[in-house]
Amino acid sequence: MKLYDFHLAPNPRRVRIFLAEKGIEVPTVEINTREAGQFDSAFEKVNPDRTIPVLELDDGTCISETVAICRYFEEIRPEPPLMGVDARDKAVVEMWSRRCELQGFQSIGEAARNSLPMFADRGLAGMPDGVPQIPALAERGRAAATRFCAKLDAQLAGNEFVAGPRFTIADITAFVMFGFATRIDFAVPEDCANIRRWYDLVAARPSADA
Ligand SMILES: N[C@@H](CCC(=O)N[C@@H](CS)C(=O)NCC(=O)O)C(=O)O
Numbered sequence: 706m707k708l709y710d711f712h713l714a715p716n717p718r719r720v721r722i723f724l725a726e727k728g729i730e731v732p733t734v735e736i737n738t739r740e741a742g743q744f745d746s747a748f749e750k751v752n753p754d755r756t757i758p759v760l761e762l763d764d765g766t767c768i769s770e771t772v773a774i775c776r777y778f779e780e781i782r783p784e785p786p787l788m789g790v791d792a793r794d795k796a797v798v799e800m801w802s803r804r805c806e807l808q809g810f811q812s813i814g815e816a817a818r819n820s821l822p823m824f825a826d827r828g829l830a831g832m833p834d835g836v837p838q839i840p841a842l843a844e845r846g847r848a849a850a851t852r853f854c855a856k857l858d859a860q861l862a863g864n865e866f867v868a869g870p871r872f873t874i875a876d877i878t879a880f881v882m883f884g885f886a887t888r889i890d891f892a893v894p895e896d897c898a899n900i901r902r903w904y905d906l907v908a909a910r911p912s913a914d915a
Pocket residue numbers: 714715716717738743755756757758769770771772827829830831832
């Protein structure tokens with residue numbers, strides 16, 4: 706088994722934190738997306754989407770998509786549970802995981818990809834032909850992330866972690882989102898005291914170094 710990784714990229718970091726929480730070690734292969742490693746023909750055979758992370762199993766199966774990779778590890782190593790413990794909890798975790806990814810993480814991604822010089826002509830991931838940046842999308846992404854923060858702050862007012870009393874994959878996605886957000890100088894809004902409390906809690910976990 707091996708994990709195609711890049712130490713500076715946010716989606717692979719989500720998997721690394723998940724693995725650290727599970728206590729699983731997987732050999733990694735570094736794909737430097739800043740030097741177009743995802744567009745090498747050998748890697749395209751691993752993942753035609755040309756994105757990382759990818760988990761390659763010993764039978765040759767290649768699994769891309771961060772949450773799919775996490776699902777695999779949740780199934781083979783259920784403890785500690787990071788994707789819910791029963792029908793209700795699994796659904797709640799999935800709900801918050803998707804909110805964090807679709808409303809938070811992707812909004813920051815949209816803002817970053819459409820504004821940072823390192824993403825010039827790389828407005829979408831995995832596109833070797835060149836996708837121009839659209840400044841208006843960067844603004845829209847920032848605004849959407851700000852709206853998401855308000856929702857997340859309200860949720861954290863009554864919950865220790867994003868999806869309730871336990872640390873889950875939803876915390877990982879939101880935590881990595883805020884780390885990625887520093888690259889576009891997007892900080893936790895001043896009035897989001899609950900997010901600040903939660904962020905310090907998650908940052909203190911050993912897995913945060915992954
Ligand atoms: N939906 C995918 C997104 C993967 C993705 O966009 N990964 C980025 C690194 S964080 C990437 O591979 N970028 C390649 C590029 O910029 O061309 C997932 O959840 O794994």
